[in-house]
Amino acid sequence: MTAERRTPQSNGKPVGSATGSEAKKEENIFLFVPNLIGYLRIVLAVGSLYFMPLHPRRCSFLYSVSCLLDALDGMAARKFSQSTRFGAVLDMITDRCTTSCLLVFLAVAKPAYSAIFQGLISLDFASHYMHMYATLVMGGQGESHKNVSASRSRIMNLYYTNKWVLFTCCALNELFFIALYLLCFSSPIVTPALLPPSGDANIASSMQPGSPAHIEPRLLFPSPFSAAAMEMARANKMDSTVPWTLTLGSAPIMLVKQWINVVQLVKASRWLAEGDRDERKKAGLNKRR
Template sequence: MASNGNGSAALTRRRPSIDIVDAKVAVDLATAQTYSENVFLFVPNLIGYTRVILAALSLHYMSYHPKYCTVLYCISCLLDAVDGHAARALGQASKFGAVLDMVTDRCTTSCLLCYLTSAYPEWALAFQFLITLDFSSHYMHMNSSLITGSRSHKQVDGDVSRLLQRYYDPRTLFVVCAGNELFYISLYLMKWVHTPLSESFGITGDGFVAYLVSFTWPELIAYVTGPICALKNIVNLVQLWKASKVLVGVDLAERAKAREEQLLKKH
């Protein structure tokens, strides 16, 4: 029975000072919130809404205007870094903002990948896998973070995963996410840009230089950012596995606690 006690104690350690809020109470609080502290109007969340609008406009232009599409998409992605800084600087971090941020990222990237499935039908299965992995990994991770009492899905203890802890460092996160998005954008632009650098900029050379300028600039970006995209998806796999283990661990601890309570009732 010692293991049962340890399981419930571990669950308590992982979930400090969490108050369960009734859904109806939460809805009433959100409805009655004042203008001075309206979470919907927090600056980071306003930035989040702007990201959604820019992403929607980008998707509108995706099939026929690559310049507008790329500019709007990139601005939307760059604002992803701004809202986090705004939340910390203004003391306006919120669970709603964290989920809004994550959902916007997932939906925006998935829409681009959906377009790539039609642009590269021979790679459709691979893009579908990437969409599935991205959504499942972050959904599982968000749920495991909330259920263990973490204030943000970006706060990962080193004893849970050193890789994820380093990945969610703001600087690392920005580089990896930016590289991942640039890879997908470059694949998109490769369908529109066909002129090699040698013709675009009149560059000539021998050997390795001649080899480089034989590519278009989106192709070069794809080669540079491809390894970053691979790293991002390896992290997604690790995140999915770790989140699954956390959720299973919570299940085991709760089952142990339930058995312990049943034994106490019998005695």
């Protein structure tokens, strides 16, 4: 029999053999600090969805905190050296799903513009999926989707490598849609159902920011411009001044963010096409008709 190798550090146990206690010490990726923050983001997002139809203030608060924690989990990942692929995917999925849920609500609240909101949802999912898939296929399994060389795209390189650019674009993009959501509960310009009955002397003042409409809840049910579930919330008579200010102030950055999504989709598509051409060239298929 071959003698088992032993060392002083092994305490008389064969080298290379793992005890049950050592096996149990394996890292639990799911309990990493940034991932725990990610789970909290999901809980807050679900809570915001629960309050979304009837309580705009509570919804906006929970939704905003969930979005702000997006920056905190990245800081925690760097501080504790706990950056993981699972965490990156969890973070991206949470972002895509929460934004999509808010846009779905806006599409329901403003059916005349539902095609625009549906288009924004599609662009957001398509650009990020294409970019992630292209990075995985062309860059390798260990490559991060945030590693975009300046030679491939200067705007994408700036967007993903400069944390302040990334944070500003994402934060103000979300702020625009949150403010637009609040306008659905406060501005008669956005929601005509908030206007007083025709002939009311208050109708002119109600059209001005800071002068909420005095509308009776019962008048909202027959309105084709709003869901009946919003009745009591819209009767809260919110001031539209702050939502209008936030909407107009964040609109330019929101448009920049959508342009970046388009650039990301186009660049990722071209990157995949380059890979296809190289593979076809190696297989000799590029010469066939």
